[in-house]
Amino acid sequence: MAETADARHMYLSSYQQFEKSDAGRRHPWLRQLREDAVTRFERLGFPTTHDEGWRHTNVAPISKVRFRPAAHEFDGLTAPELGSFTFGDDDSCRLVFINGAYSGELSTASALPPGTHVKNLAAALETERALLEPHLARLASSEANPFVALNTAFLSDGAFVYIPPGTILDQVLHLVFLSSSRGEASVSHPRNLVLVGDDCQASIVESYGGLDHGVYFTNTVTEVVLGSNALLDHYKLQRESEDSYHVGTLQVLQERSSRLYSHSISLGGALVRNDLNTVMNGEGCDCTLNGLYVTRGRQLVDNHTCIDHARPHCDSRELYKGILDDQSRGVFSGKILVRKDAQKTSARQTNKNLLLSEEALANTTPELQIFADDVKCTHGATIGHLDEEELFYTRSRGIGAEAARTLLTYAFASDILGSVKFKPIQCQIDLVLLTRLSRGRN
């Protein structure tokens, strides 16, 4: 407990310094947001396993380490080195952030439709205040999650995406967040705001990667507003160092008849916590939440999702799959809230876990809160090992034991990969996963 208080104190004093120097201090409204958030964080502190929502995930490894604010200057990276984190998408629109700070040199901007903004938040704070002020830090709740409070307190840079109504974006927007500790435990707080107008169609990828194998902590928040009848394909690909820590919230507000396709892939990190919350705030909304977590060693990946069926006639489908090796752990908690007047709701939730070792562990908790009476909600969870019959069948055809295991493990993830519509991303995830699976076993 004392350690936690210490860590809290450390963030508070680091906040004092940040507030004195960050450019954002010139905007009183932003200062107010940050002040409120830091006060909230001071009151809440880091969550403990006594807090509902954190029962299976002890964040002591994060609160114990004295992470320093990450150095913003990083000149060690060249465009080719960046290649392994991109999708060969040099024609596309890409924003690159190193330790939370925007790198103009590494970013590429293709021609965007008129009125569309894809830029870093620090710049947008200066020029697009009218667009972002009504939404920034209004969606993700600092009260519900101390890490969101911490992120908001240190809100300084990240991605800002604005897509005006009626725009169909052909190219994928790629947001790349890279961390480097350079031998010193460091923390960054990327903050993203994505505003998708009515009748728009867009695809956004958030990639999180590490430039070295050091200890760093990425505490990220992305807020998304999906206008009426808008469609968003959102991908989060997390493959940071296995000594790093990652806590992220994706908070989505869906207006009438909007569609959200979310794909969350977690491969890296010593301790990873993803919160994904969507509020279906209009009739006829639809969301598909697909997730894949692949862990080994002593990794812990925790996915918490919350789908708020606030209005009638909304559909949600959720499929999260975990592949857990060694002594690693996967946590899944899926909350589905069907409010009183959300009649004709259809919600389906599935969590499947494949254990590759005897010591790997999966915790799965469905949480259905249903206050309407005319709804269709189902949920199911499985935890199991590779099927012996499938293994034998595969080997009996001449495929070696290790190759058979890799093939069947990969097959377990295939429906998640198959749901990735954008081919270059699918190929990239395929490649990373196959390398990981064939290297992960010996």
Added chain:
Amino acid sequence: MLEIRNLHARVEGGEILHGIDLSVKPGEVHAIMGPNGSGKSTLAKVLAGREGYQVTEGAVLFDGKDLLSMLPEDRAREGLFLGFQYPIEIPGVSNMYFLKTALNEIRKHRGQPELDAMDFLVLAREKMKMVEMDESLINRSVNEGFSGGEKKRNEIFQMAVLEPRLAILDETDSGLDIDALRVVSQGINALRREDRAMVLVTHYQRLLNYVVPDRVHVMIDGQIVRSGGKEFALELEEKGYVWLEEAEKARSY
């Protein structure tokens, strides 16, 4: 080609095979018949190397090599093929990828160059025609959602592609309607060669109307109790297994 000598095997504590002797030469087709629970399928699984089946006594030589010491994948690479009684569904792995991977493993073992996707597809199409298999099945997950007949055709199709030297077909005829039985039998007959042997494990005689065996063996309670030529199968069809079981009981008293 296959020499089984005094094979004893147990599963989950109980001995199922009580001393099997069988010799199969290249080019021959043998049928192993017998009532349910006589150990026919156990024999097939032991030969293919299924885990959980423990050989307690005896030996099996495949082309003079000790089959029982080989891993299942090595048995396949050496040219042994087991047609499953209940082919396994593997969601998420396409038939095409599965079989191409298997074929290339076997080709590597034989010192042949691997086939690329295009060459494989040409080969696969040709073999699929042989078993009148719907081409769309090649892109589906292995056996997933296949009908009983489609699964059995898929087994014969796999055999046709992998070109084993010894095929053990476990109840390949069970659950087939008469048209599917005809097609599957044609496939098996087309694959008969003088350097390839086949062992048909079957409960019923009807497969043997289409695939005429050289030798017929009856297995009862984990032993081969009687063997004969192709006409023996007809005798069994007429008289059933009971007279043999009774004779066997009488003998053991």
